Amino acid sequence: xxxxxxxxxxxxxxxxxxxxxxxxxxxxxxxxxxxxxxxxxxxxxxxxxxxxxxxxxxxxxxxxxxxxxxxxxxxxxxxxxxxxxxxxxxxxxxxxxxxxxxxxxxxxxxxxxxxxxxxxxxxxxxxxxxxxxxxxxxxxxxxxxxxxxxxxxxxxxxxxxxxxxxxxxxxxxxxxxxxxxxxxxxxxxxxxxxxxxxxxxxxxxxxxxxxxxxxxxxxxxxxxxxxxxxxxxxxxxxxxxxxxxxxxxxxxxx
Amino acid sequence: xxxxxxxxxxxxxxxxxxxxxxxxxxxxxxxxxxxxxxxxxxxxxxxxxxxxxxxxxxxxxxxxxxxxxxxxxxxxxxxxxxxxxxxxxxxxxxxxxxxxxxxxxxxxxxxxxxxxxxxxxxxxxxxxxxxxxxxxxxxxxxxxxxxxxxxxxxxxxxxxxxxxxxxxxxxxxxxxxxxxxxxxxxxxxxxxxxxxxxxxxxxxxxxxxxxxxxxxxxxxxxxxxxxxxxxxxxxxxxxxxxxxxxxx
Numbered sequence: 001x002x003x004x005x006x007x008x009x010x011x012x013x014x015x016x017x018x019x020x021x022x023x024x025x026x027x028x029x030x031x032x033x034x035x036x037x038x039x040x041x042x043x044x045x046x047x048x049x050x051x052x053x054x055x056x057x058x059x060x061x062x063x064x065x066x067x068x069x070x071x072x073x074x075x076x077x078x079x080x081x082x083x084x085x086x087x088x089x090x091x092x093x094x095x096x097x098x099x100x101x102x103x104x105x106x107x108x109x110x111x112x113x114x115x116x117x118x119x120x121x122x123x124x125x126x127x128x129x130x131x132x133x134x135x136x137x138x139x140x141x142x143x144x145x146x147x148x149x150x151x152x153x154x155x156x157x158x159x160x161x162x163x164x165x166x167x168x169x170x171x172x173x174x175x176x177x178x179x180x181x182x183x184x185x186x187x188x189x190x191x192x193x194x195x196x197x198x199x200x201x202x203x204x205x206x207x208x209x210x211x212x213x214x215x216x217x218x219x220x221x222x223x224x225x226x227x228x229x230x231x232x233x234x235x236x237x238x239x240x241x242x243x244x245x246x247x248x249x250x251x252x253x254x
Numbered sequence: 255x256x257x258x259x260x261x262x263x264x265x266x267x268x269x270x271x272x273x274x275x276x277x278x279x280x281x282x283x284x285x286x287x288x289x290x291x292x293x294x295x296x297x298x299x300x301x302x303x304x305x306x307x308x309x310x311x312x313x314x315x316x317x318x319x320x321x322x323x324x325x326x327x328x329x330x331x332x333x334x335x336x337x338x339x340x341x342x343x344x345x346x347x348x349x350x351x352x353x354x355x356x357x358x359x360x361x362x363x364x365x366x367x368x369x370x371x372x373x374x375x376x377x378x379x380x381x382x383x384x385x386x387x388x389x390x391x392x393x394x395x396x397x398x399x400x401x402x403x404x405x406x407x408x409x410x411x412x413x414x415x416x417x418x419x420x421x422x423x424x425x426x427x428x429x430x431x432x433x434x435x436x437x438x439x440x441x442x443x444x445x446x447x448x449x450x451x452x453x454x455x456x457x458x459x460x461x462x463x464x465x466x467x468x469x470x471x472x473x474x475x476x477x478x479x480x481x482x483x484x485x486x487x488x489x490x491x492x493x494x495x496x497x498x499x500x501x502x
Contacts, residue, residue, distance in 0.1 A: 021411050028414030035421035042436045051295050113414075173277050180284055188291040 003099055004107060008075060011110040022112040029116025033066055036183075037124070053185035057211055059128045064210040065182050067121030067139070068146025070114040076151045078108030080168070082158035087166040089249050102240050106151060130214050138217065142210035145229035149202045152229075152236035153178060159236070162243025182207035202232060256340050257348040264352030271353075275360040282314050282361055283368050289430065290372040300373030301461045302432070304381055307369035308457040309429050312392045315358040316399060317350040323403025324412045332497065343400060343490040350396040358392060380463030387456035387468065390475045394452055397482040404486070407493035422447075428454030432461060448478045 016022050037059070044055035082105055085091050094104045125131050125139050157171035181189075181203035189197060198204035205228035213221045268275070286307055293302040323346060326332045336342045370376060402419060406412050423429045426440075427449035433441045444450040455471035 024409070024411060024414045028417055032417040032421050035418070035425055039421075039425050039430070042440065043431060045437060046435050047296055050292065169273065169277055173281060176281060177284060180281075180288060184288050184292065185295075188288075188295040193287070193291065 004103065007104070007107050008110070011107065012074075015110040015112050022115075025112040026115040026119070029113040030120045031116075033062065033117065033120040037062055050185045051187035053187040056128060057185065057215075059124055060130065060211045060214050061183060061207045063121050063124035063128060063130065063139075064142050064146060064214075065121075065179070065207050066117045066124065067143040068206060069150055069179070070117030070119075070121055071143060071147035072150040072154075073111040073114035074118065075110070075147070076106040076154075077111040077114070079106045079151060079154045079158060080172075081109065082106070082155065083161035083166050083168045083171055086158070086161040086243070086247065089247075091244075091247060092249050095249075101244065102155065102237065106155065128214075135214060135217075138210075138213050138222070141222065142213060142225060145225050146206045146210065148229040149206055149232045150175070150178070152232035153202055155236035156239050159240045159243045162246045177201060178203050178206065186211075202228065205229070205232075257344055260340070260345055260348040261352035261355075264349040265356045268353035268356035275357050278314050278357065279361045279364045282310055282365055285310050285314075286365065286368050286372055290369075300369075300375040301378050303373045304369050304378055304460040305432055305457050306430060307365045308381065308384060308388060308460055309427075309453045311362055311365050312358065312388050312395060312453070313423065313429060315354055315361055315392065316395045317354045317357075319346055319350045319396065319399035320402035320406075320412045320416050322346065323400065324406040324410075327406040328410065336494065336497075341490075343404070343486065346403070347396055347400050347486075350399060351393065354392060354396060358389075378460050378463065380459035380461070383463055383465070383468050384456045384459040387459075387471055387475065390472070390479070391452055391456060394448075394475060394479050394482060397479070397486055401482065401486055401489060404489050404493050407496045422449055423453060426450060427452050428457070432458055434458075434461075448482075451475050451478060 040058045040062075041055055044058065048054070081090075085105065091101060091105065094101045094108075097104060121143070122131075130136075130139050154171060154175060157167060157174045160167045160170070178201055181197055181201055186194075186197075186204070186208035194204075197208070205225055209221055209225050209228075213225065286303065289306045290303045326335060332342065335345075338345075366377065398419070402412050402416055405415055409415070426433075426444040426447050428444075433444055433450060433454045436444075444454070451471050451474040455474060456468070459468055
């Protein structure tokens with residue numbers, strides 16, 4: 001843990017070092033989220049609800065998703081280089097260290113725009129009145145589990161590079177998919193699509209179930225969100241380890 | 255002539271880069287599935303899905319010139335590219351148009367079939383009427399991308415500016431929802447910006463196939479197109495001056 005903390009602190013320092021770029025990315029990302037939320041609020045001025053889904057639900061889903069995504073890219077933006085590193089034999093530098101390879105690689109970079117996401121997420125939680133003592137623990141658990149799912153999903157797709165070559169584009173697309181489905185009213189999906197969002201795509205565990213939890217707390221839902229996070233992390237670690245057996249060095253130290 | 259040859263070469267490259275087109279097409283289909291579910295839940299007719307199929311079509315086919323220009327500036331490749339006997343700016347625009355038009359054709363077919371299957375209705379009459387304007391709008395999007403890319407000469411990182419520009423396309427351009435969904439004041443305000451004619455102006459023909467609307471949007475797009483070309487030329491001249499100062 002101490003090692004991980006030191007690694008994260010170093011990355012944060014590097015990210016903040018270019019002060020202008022850091023602030024531009026953080027502020028513009030918050031603005032970006034703000035514009036999307038205004039768009040939805042205007043939409044709900046016209047259509048009061050979508051199969052029972054109201055403006056407050058959209059505020060909540062943006063709060064949960066933005067916070068989770070912000071945390072994921074602040075703490076683990078190194079994952080976006082994983083497929084390229086695997087493909088080009090760039091894991092050598094991490095393999096020589098006496099620490100977990102996956103953890104080092106994922107935590108090797110921090111993205112400044114994540115602070116904009118995190119800030120807008122926290123502001124939205126506050127606006128929706130969820131930062132009260134009764135719901136604050138739920139906000140924290142759903143944000144952390146959402147971040148873990150985002151990162152695990154990314155690790156799984158990037159790890160496919162062990163078998164398929166550079167999968168960076170596919171992995172980026174996979175995250176866009178999850179984000180796309182996580183931010184729309186869950187009530188518009190039914191049947192096989194809903195099933196898909198809780199199985200093949202983890203959007204249900206990142207956005208829909210947490211919003212449900214914030215409005216109607218139940219231990220069962222909380223357990224489901226936490227179990228999904230643990231499950232995705234375990235699955236991602238397993239896929240990476242299986243793939244690592246096939247890894248071929250880039251001979252960078254030869 | 256030189257720029258036509260450059261565009262043709264870029265188009266040939268795009269024909270071989272099928273992976274990129276497939277990735278964009280798959281995302282395009284996902285957006286259509288989501289938006290068609292939304293409009294179905296609201297009891298709207300299929301023309302709203304055709305509307306979003308049109309707006310997303312040109313936006314997803316758009317080449318990300320801003321990223322390419324930023325890379326050239328960041329790596330310093332720009333130094334030898336501007337020394338060539340063709341303008342760097344218009345070369346990038348020609349390349350963008352060449353590969354973008356191929357992608358437009360590739361993903362357009364997928365979107366058309368998907369929208370037909372999702373709505374169960376053939377394209378409304380206005381969709382055909384909107385196609386020439388869609389192509390003109392696509393040309394303007396390429397120019398916007400080049401303008402965003404040129405800001406790299408001053409700010410280095412163009413991504414934050416791109417995010418906000420893209421979100422203005424959502425809000426003022428009607429990328430996801432037709433502007434009619436929004437309050438009257440916003441619709442009026444949007445028409446004073448270049449974003450409304452860029453997407454909503456012609457895609458609304460899917461909802462209301464009025465030839466007068468089509469002519470009005472064509473004129474607006476042409477006007478904004480001329481303004482953008484003049485602005486780009488000015489911006490490029492200024493960018494070269496900044497580059498001289500940095501390189502001196």
